[in-house]
Amino acid sequence: MTTVAVPATAATPAEQARPRRGWTQHGLLFVAPFLVIYLAFLVWPLLQGLRMSLSSVNIAGTNDRFVGLANYAEAFGDPRMWRSLWNTVEFTVLSTIPLVLLGLGLALLVHHLRFVQWLWRLSFFGPFLLPSAVVSLLWLQMIYPPEYGLINGALGTDVLWLGDPSTAMWSMVLTTVWWTVGFNFLLYLAALQSIPRHLYEAAAIDGASAWHRLRSITLPLLGRTTALVVVLQLLASLKVFDQIYLMTGGGPDDSTRPIIEYAYDAGFTGYRIGYASAVSYILFALIVVVSLAQLRLFRKSEEPS
Amino acid sequence: MDGPPIDRRSLLGGGLALLGAGAAGCSIPAGLGSTRTRVRYWHFLGASDGIIMNGMVRAFGADNPGIAVEENVLAWGEPYYTKIAMAGAGGRSPDLATFHLARLSGIGAGRILDPIDTALLAENGLKAADFSPPIWERAHVGGELYAVPFDAHPMVQYYNTDLCERAGLLGPDGRLLPTNGPEELLAALRKAKAALGGRPPLVFDALGLGTVGPWRLWRSLYPQSGGTLLSEDGSRVTLDDAKALDALRLMPTLCEEGLCDPRTDYGASVAAFTNGQAAFLWNGDWETTGLKQRGTPFSMARFPSVFGKGSAQADCHAFVLPHQRERDPEVERATYRFIAHLVKNSADWAVAGHVPAYLPTLEQPDYLALHPQSEYRSVITEVALDPRAWFAGSASRLWLEFGQAFSPVISGAITAEQGLARARQALSRLMAAPNPFPAEER
Incomplete structure (x- = not known):
């Protein structure tokens, strides 16, 4: 007769509840490929950038002397840094609102249209597939030109869409909305299609109007998607660079220059990589603050009431 | 060429041009294994300037069958100077590059650029007295020559x-x-x-x-x-x-x-x-x-x-030598030979509209016959x-x-x-x- 060998030290319930201590033995191996890339291409550059932001290093990698917080002090006293930071914030606010609302609106529209759905899906999502250079050329050469552009031609106006500081940022927002709204639209459409149909049937039997169904079923059930869309949109808008660089180059009169372009200008045109790193870190700080604020906000709203 | 200046749109074109240039670079016959000395030459001269420069490069090739000049045309403006700085910093840069003289003070001469060997210039028949004095003077940084002036474009x-x-x-x-x-x-x-x-x-x-x-x-x-x-x-x-x-x-x-x-x-x-x-x-x-x-x-x-x-x-176009850790003496000789060819044939270049910095050209009959290019040559003494x-x-x-x-x-x-x-x-x-x-x- 044999007895089942019982481990000399039986695990207490408390120990069982903790993750197994041995996970690093194999787990680390599994995540190693990812970790290596993560360390090499994210953590290391991040630390290196921080170090460079405290130095006077130039584009050639020379003149690499520690200057403490001098770059940051200069950046905080630099009106063009503030202007471009403000432009980025302005663009983020102006673009995020229509991009989220329009994405939702288009998704609702397409969800309820019963004919040629693929065509609507394609036409709303299509622009998102275009590279930024194509989008920029399209709007720069065909839609915005004051003399022969589509908009002035259609409206009979004579507006310098990209040449006037008062319209340039709005023009950039318009282009960006047209270009990227498809992504939010797609997320919303997917979420809409996953709402169980019987909820609407039950509501209809209870006599709820279409407006009521939208407000009490659709929108609450889209809450998580909205949270996701807003997070992704804010991050994308804060990182705006390519279409503005290609279409206005930051002008006219600095009215569209985003902070990333200012960092690019300081580093690549001005050869001052140290200062450019400091400017980048200021944007990084802004993004961290926005992300933390959002996290708190959504945590609160998602707690069961 | 100088315009259209810093047109961001041209960046797209520049990108394409780069791809094209890269592809062209591969098809240059004087590749590895060739007995010809290869001089890698970067410049930003586009449009008609580029056509004229290309003609001058070909003419040099015809006269010097032992040397193959590999032209690489890059987008004008900020991107060009970014690339020169990076190439010079790495020490594996092209053998020769065009440059704007007024940018010389900001590029880190001695770091990004190597000084010009005046003895080698003299060997190829170029001397200080051949150049417009204020322009020649501007080609120096800290008393050392870093550029060979080519033209002024007022x-x-x-x-x-x-x-x-x-x-x-x-x-x-x-x-x-x-x-x-x-x-x-x-x-x-x-x-x-x-x-x-x-x-x-x-x-x-x-x-x-x-x-x-x-x-x-x-x-x-x-x-x-x-x-x-x-x-x-x-x-x-x-x-x-x-x-x-x-x-x-x-x-x-x-x-x-x-x-x-x-x-x-x-x-x-x-x-x-x-x-x-x-x-x-x-x-x-x-x-x-x-x-x-x-x-x-x-x-x-x-x-x-x-x-x-x-x-x-x-501003003035000039030739510079981006920094190289090891310069092949044979390539170096070929490079100076090429510089001298371009400078001495400034009359061909003047067709593009630029005023030659090489003074003997200003007296040459074929330059004086250029119309309207020779009409404004007197400005050379009053350029700002x-x-x-x-x-x-x-x-x-x-x-x-x-x-x-x-x-x-x-x-x-x-x-x-x-x-x-x-x-x-x-x-x-x-x-x-x-x-x-x-x-x-x-």
């Missing part, structure tokens, strides 16, 4: 000969009657306006993405009354408000009266002049070939003297080069910032005082910012 006045004749502005020899001072200029422009049926007779690059046109105009006018930007050593701002404002006010004054069009960007200004919709174009000298090809009836003259002297903004500062030169921060400050002055969006205040602010910021390549690093 602001000039293009004029439509048909329109000017109708307006009675040509002399008996068919040349534009020179104007002196603002009154004469205005009178001439008014006549041209009448001849054009009320259209603005003068066009220039007044606005656009990263425009440097307003800077070029102001930089041509302001030094005419003796105004300077920085002290000789580049350590102090010496901007004279009264003179600067006079120069700055000329453009909006002209535009208010309908004598110029403030709503033209670089391309539109050249197009308007090409199509005969304007009698005058104020621009750099590099549109010559294009205008000839399109058959515009035109000639060129020196930039008008409005405030005293006849100075005109200019950029101040010696690390932030100056073609497509530099200085040009961009001043262009941006002055563009709204031309259109009347802000006053000349506001524009100057902005420029002054930008200049003091640039002065306060540390030089990324300080002298002690050399």
Whole structure:
């Protein structure tokens, strides 16, 4: 007769509840490929950038002397840094609102249209597939030109869409909305299609109007998607660079220059990589603050009431 | 070539050009295993400048079968100087590159660029006395030669000969009657306006993405009354408000009266002049070939003297040797041979409109026979080069910032005082910012 060998030290319930201590033995191996890339291409550059932001290093990698917080002090006293930071914030606010609302609106529209759905899906999502250079050329050469552009031609106006500081940022927002709204639209459409149909049937039997169904079923059930869309949109808008660089180059009169372009200008045109790193870190700080604020906000709203 | 300046759109084109150049680089016959000495040559000379340069490279190849010059054409402007800096920093750079002389102070000579060996130059028949003295002097940094000057490309006045004749502005020899001072200029422009049926007779690059046109105009006018930007050593701002404002006010004054069009960007200004919709174009000298090809009836003259002297903004093309850790002596010899070939054949290059920096060319009959390229050659002694500062030169921060400050002055969006205040602010910021390549690093 044999007895089942019982481990000399039986695990207490408390120990069982903790993750197994041995996970690093194999787990680390599994995540190693990812970790290596993560360390090499994210953590290391991040630390290196921080170090460079405290130095006077130039584009050639020379003149690499520690200057403490001098770059940051200069950046905080630099009106063009503030202007471009403000432009980025302005663009983020102006673009995020229509991009989220329009994405939702288009998704609702397409969800309820019963004919040629693929065509609507394609036409709303299509622009998102275009590279930024194509989008920029399209709007720069065909839609915005004051003399022969589509908009002035259609409206009979004579507006310098990209040449006037008062319209340039709005023009950039318009282009960006047209270009990227498809992504939010797609997320919303997917979420809409996953709402169980019987909820609407039950509501209809209870006599709820279409407006009521939208407000009490659709929108609450889209809450998580909205949270996701807003997070992704804010991050994308804060990182705006390519279409503005290609279409206005930051002008006219600095009215569209985003902070990333200012960092690019300081580093690549001005050869001052140290200062450019400091400017980048200021944007990084802004993004961290926005992300933390959002996290708190959504945590609160998602707690069961 | 210098224009269209810093057009961000051209970046796309530049990217394509790069791809093309990369592909072309692979198909160069003088690859590995070839017995020919390969000289890798980077430049930013596009459009008609590029065609002329390519012709000169071919001519060199025909005369020197043992040397293969590998041309690599990159996008003009900021991206070019970024690439040169990176290549020189890495020490595995091209053997030869074109450069703007005024950018020499800001590139880290000694770090990014290697000095020129004057003995090797002399061996190939080039000596200091052959070059225009102020330009030769500007090719030095800290007493050492870092560039071989090739040309100066000043602001000039293009004029439509048909329109000017109708307006009675040509002399008996068919040349534009020179104007002196603002009154004469205005009178001439008014006549041209009448001849054009009320259209603005003068066009220039007044606005656009990263425009440097307003800077070029102001930089041509302001030094005419003796105004300077920085002290000789580049350590102090010496901007004279009264003179600067006079120069700055000329453009909006002209535009208010309908004598110029403030709503033209670089391309539109050249197009308007090409199509005969304007009698005058104020621009750099590099549109010559294009205008000839399109058959515009035109000639060129020196930039008008409005405030005293006849100075005109200019920068110079030059050749530099980006830093290499190990320079192959054979390639080096071939490189100097090539430089000497280009410089001595400056008359071929002058076809593009640029004024040769190599003085013997200025006396050569085939240069003097060039029309209208030789019409404005006297400007070479009065060119207004950029101040010696690390932030100056073609497509530099200085040009961009001043262009941006002055563009709204031309259109009347802000006053000349506001524009100057902005420029002054930008200049003091640039002065306060540390030089990324300080002298002690050399």
